[in-house]
Amino acid sequence: MTLATAYWCVLIAAILPYVWIVIAKGSGPNYNNRNPRAWLAKQDGNYKVQRAHGAHLNAFEAFAPFAAGVVLAQLAGVDHGRIALLAVAFIVLRVLHGVLYVADVAMARSLVWLGGYLCVLALLALAALRITG
Template identity: 40%
Template sequence: MPIAFWCVLIAIFLPYVGTSIAKFTGGGFGPRQNHDPRTFLATLEGYRKRANAFQMNSFEVTPAFAAAAIIAYVVNNAEPATIDRLAIAWVTSRLLYLIFYIADLALLRSLVWFAGMALIIAIFVVSA
């Protein structure tokens, strides 16, 4: 299986890193909160709130990345190694995005978000 497909699998599970940080660090989440976890997440502040925002943003952007990676292999116009490198770079950008989001480094967070979007475009472009 291509490395890019493994990156898609990683991308699918990355949002849960954010939600785990939001729910399980700092305490407060337990069986009662599990009855209505969205209400609990809406009350968070600081890095936990930002971790939850990472989760939501990840659910928004992951389908575009997955589509780009899969389509790139389907059309078979690009060198597989190039697609794999771009996919690895995208996952790396998302990990940096998480780190910068939690650390409240807004400018760096925005820059790596734009880099991630540019990588999605690049995957499409090299496959055209």
């Protein structure tokens, strides 16, 4: 794997929030594109919409630290294969996280979230260690 692989993973991570919001909007009745936030607020009983929206928000939250981790690891001179491996693992875990979120499998979702977070921490730690070591 190369650094290009990691960069493609950053692009995929940037797209993931929109995958989940498309699922949210497609899962509820009478979607209103003129006022989508008001429509979303009226989906109190539609748990699939709410869970897909939660996956959407969480994907946004995960993006910035992941992208920063990839860039910082590269700038620090971390092995490109290691960066790519962690990036691919992150993407696989984040896709699985969204699927589990929408499917309402809470414990597995949390464990998968933790795995993705550990990938981000590893990227950041490897960058810091490379610079200080």
